[in-house]
Amino acid sequence: xxxxxxxxxxxxxxxxxxxxxxxxxxxxxxxxxxxxxxxxxxxxxxxxxxxxxxxxxxxxxxxxxxxxxxxxxxxxxxxxxxxxxxxxxxxxxxxxxxxxxxxxxxxxxxxxxxxxxxxxxxxxxxxxxxxxxxxxx
Amino acid sequence: xxxxxxxxxxxxxxxxxxxxxxxxxxxxxxxxxxxxxxxxxxxxxxxxxxxxxxxxxxxxxxxxxxxxxxxxxxxxxxxxxxxxxxxxxxxxxxxxxxxxxxxxxxxxxxxxxxxxxxxxxxxxxxxxxxxxxxxxxxxxxxxxxxxxxxxxxxxxxxxxxxxxxxxxxxxxxxxxxxxxxxxxxxxxxxxxxxxxxxxxxxxxxxxxxxxxxxxxxxxxxxxxxxxxxxxxxxxxxxxxxxxxxxxxxxxxxxxxxxxxxxxxxxxxxxxxxxxxxxxxxxxxxxxxxxxxxxxxxxxxxxxxxxxxxxxxxxxxxxxxxxxxxxxxxxxxxxxxxxxxxxxxxxxxxxxxxxxxxxx
Numbered sequence: 001x002x003x004x005x006x007x008x009x010x011x012x013x014x015x016x017x018x019x020x021x022x023x024x025x026x027x028x029x030x031x032x033x034x035x036x037x038x039x040x041x042x043x044x045x046x047x048x049x050x051x052x053x054x055x056x057x058x059x060x061x062x063x064x065x066x067x068x069x070x071x072x073x074x075x076x077x078x079x080x081x082x083x084x085x086x087x088x089x090x091x092x093x094x095x096x097x098x099x100x101x102x103x104x105x106x107x108x109x110x111x112x113x114x115x116x117x118x119x120x121x122x123x124x125x126x127x128x129x130x131x132x133x134x135x136x137x
Numbered sequence: 138x139x140x141x142x143x144x145x146x147x148x149x150x151x152x153x154x155x156x157x158x159x160x161x162x163x164x165x166x167x168x169x170x171x172x173x174x175x176x177x178x179x180x181x182x183x184x185x186x187x188x189x190x191x192x193x194x195x196x197x198x199x200x201x202x203x204x205x206x207x208x209x210x211x212x213x214x215x216x217x218x219x220x221x222x223x224x225x226x227x228x229x230x231x232x233x234x235x236x237x238x239x240x241x242x243x244x245x246x247x248x249x250x251x252x253x254x255x256x257x258x259x260x261x262x263x264x265x266x267x268x269x270x271x272x273x274x275x276x277x278x279x280x281x282x283x284x285x286x287x288x289x290x291x292x293x294x295x296x297x298x299x300x301x302x303x304x305x306x307x308x309x310x311x312x313x314x315x316x317x318x319x320x321x322x323x324x325x326x327x328x329x330x331x332x333x334x335x336x337x338x339x340x341x342x343x344x345x346x347x348x349x350x351x352x353x354x355x356x357x358x359x360x361x362x363x364x365x366x367x368x369x370x371x372x373x374x375x376x377x378x379x380x381x382x383x384x385x386x387x388x389x390x391x392x393x394x395x396x397x398x399x400x401x402x403x404x405x406x407x408x409x410x411x412x413x414x415x416x417x418x419x420x421x422x423x424x425x426x427x428x429x430x431x432x433x434x435x436x437x438x439x440x441x442x443x444x445x446x447x448x449x450x451x452x453x454x455x456x457x458x459x460x461x462x463x464x465x466x467x468x469x470x471x472x473x474x475x476x477x478x479x480x481x482x483x484x485x486x487x488x489x490x491x492x493x494x495x496x
Contacts, residue, residue: 005327009264009319019267029274033281033296056193079196079287084295093281 034095035078040069042109045090051082073098073105139164144477148177152255152481155491159484163477171472173465179495186455191217191425191446192291194455198442201457202493203284204247205435207240209442209457210289215369216431216444217291221423227371227413229293234371234408236276236286236294237433238401243272244436245394245401246317248488249324252391255481256333261323268316275306293418307409314402321395334388338471338483341385350467351460352438353397354487357390359383364434375407387486394488397436424450435460437488459493 013019021028047067052060059075060082062068076098083091142163148156156177162170182201186194198213199206211233218225225233250265273283279298280286288296298306324330340350345358355362356379363379365372380396382389425446432441438460447453464487475483 002326003328005323006258006260009323010260013264019270031274031277031281034277035281035287054193056189056196077196077200077285080281080295081193081196 030095032095035080036094036096037073037078037098038071038076038080038082039092039094040071040107040109041090041092042069042112044088045069045111045113046088047111047113048087050085050087051091054081054085056081067111069109069111071107073101073107141169146480146484150481152251152485153489154251155489157484157489157491157494159472159480161472161477161480166477168472168475168477168480171469173469175465175491175495177495178492180492182496183455183457186452188451190450191452192421194452195290196287198457199285199287199289201496202459202490204244204490205240205437205440205493206284207236207286207289208433208435208440210286211237211370212431212433212440212442213444214289214291215433216429216442217425217446219429219431220425220427220444220446221291221421223292223419223421225293226416226419228297228415229417230371231408231412232294232298232417233289234375235298235405236280236288237370238405238408239272239276240286241436242398242401242405243269243276244488245398246272248394248436248485249320249391249398252482252485253324255485256330258330261320264320268313268320271309271313275309278302279306290418292421293416295418297417303409303412307406310402310406310409314399317398317402321398324391324395331388333482334391335384335386337387337479338475338486339384339386340467340471342383344470345385345467348466348470349463350438351463352435352488353390353393354438354464354467356381357393358385362439364432364439367432369433371408372404374411375404377404387482390486424448425452437461437490437493438463440493457496459490459496461487461490461494464489465494 047062047064049062049064052062056079057075057077059072061070078093080093083093144161144163146159146161147153148158158174160172161168182197185197189197195210195213199210201209246265246269250262250269253261253265276286277283279302280288280296288294340358342359345355346360350358350360351362359381361379361381365377366379380393380400382392425444426448428443428445430441430443432439440460441458443456444452445454468484468487471483472480
């Protein structure tokens, strides 16, 4: 009878156990590509400022002089645009959501990237060589 | 003549997920007039278009609504692409179709649950949301977000779905469809549900057309308007046919949505099997200069984004007409004649999305 249309599902559910997870005893479902929160690596950032220019909600601030990179966690919408735009791979997206807080969180990082000296040496060597060639001619 | 009284319905009401206020003029228990008022959650998102770059505004457009988020972003992107003359790659069009249909699936399953809840059928409500969860899991696995997908951008999509995941989705569609059909059978065939819905909140075909109803509200009354049959994204390649019912009551609107769930599953299956290879985006250069009315079909009906660019990186004007705004006049027409206890069911039958409406 059509009044018992739901009965089949009800019986199956009774036998099947709960559909929800017993969180926190059973960990929540995790997905590796979930846009949780942005992680910054101060050791590789070259202060180009692309991230702060791309950010649609003005959550990222960069002070090139003071070498300070700031992210306002309350403004960040975890869209991942900065991560896509970073040419040096200093920004990564982690799948865990940022934990709830009761105070305004602004994270400050001091950029520790030091320009390697090797590339600076090369042009000097080349110019020496050029001078040498010039002399012989 | 019985005395007339006014009963406020909303903005806070157990069946309403979002705030809308309706003043119900009653004679005894019967509604004789309904006066809606909106404006509780206006956020000024249209004005924001002048402060965000046109490529960044996709994120704002996506956040207009938490349910049809992807289709808002799609509609906005299509508008900008049309103004700038950008041709989107085939694979991006197909991926957009898959995500649009996943959005429709989860929206309709959410609505079916809420509708069952408004009828007092709690068991069915839980079952609908259980099925919706598996759609959300697929969305999270493919886009990185459960309700805010963030994968649509001007010029294509931001993320590809690998062949392995596409095959897995294709395999999972068959058992999922079987579960959806079990669920749909309860909505379509159960005597108690029929008794509660049939003949309730009737709106005729002519009235629906004249009042500008869109989406399932119009299709439930026999008006065959569905923007997908104009073939935007990849719908033109997939042989889409709109679902139409003729009764015009709450049962017909419910039946349209149940059948659209089946249709969406079919469309996803087709899109996966016909998925072309190739790039997923094109590089966007320049700024939009011109205007365009971009339209797309959301779960609730047709959404219109009017966009006007003046050659700078900020758009000059955006105007968004969302489906719920178009469906409020038909709702006002549906309510008179209903009993007070039926009002929640009738209000929910248009699938009101207030954060969309007020932007």
